Amino acid sequence: MATLFYLLDEAGGSRAYPTRLARGAQGRVRLCLEDREREEIHYRVEIEGGEGTPRTLPVELPPGERFEIALTVDAPGDAEGRCTDYRLFKQARPGVLYGALRLVVELSS
Numbered sequence: 001m002a003t004l005f006y007l008l009d010e011a012g013g014s015r016a017y018p019t020r021l022a023r024g025a026q027g028r029v030r031l032c033l034e035d036r037e038r039e040e041i042h043y044r045v046e047i048e049g050g051e052g053t054p055r056t057l058p059v060e061l062p063p064g065e066r067f068e069i070a071l072t073v074d075a076p077g078d079a080e081g082r083c084t085d086y087r088l089f090k091q092a093r094p095g096v097l098y099g100a101l102r103l104v105v106e107l108s109s
Contacts, residue, residue, distance in 0.1 A: 003033065003035055003041065003098065004034040005032070005099035006101070007030065007031055008030040010029065010070075012030065017029065017103060018103075019105055020106050020108040021074075021106075023075055024075060027105070031047075031068070031069050032068045033061065033068075034061075035062065035064065037063055039063060040060065040063065041060075042058070042060050042090070043060075043088060043090055043098075044056060044094070045088055048085045049074075049082065049083075049085075075105065076105055076107050078107070
């Protein structure tokens, strides 16, 4: 079985990601992780949005459980856009990237 790692929009779907925001505006996404393994797994999620040091979330999930967290996405400060990277690691193999997601937000006119 595999671990599922994905983003949902604020409404819990996959159609309205905040990919275009006005200057100073914020959007929201839900970062989800589902443990489909046969044993409890200890995960580490890193979130990096270009501000330097990545934010780290330790997550412990029993088999079949789901973790979900609502996160704020800020509008970029300039016209070039902003990328936010979400990376998943398993504690048993800390240096091996298990999953990665990227959300790109552009400045709307």
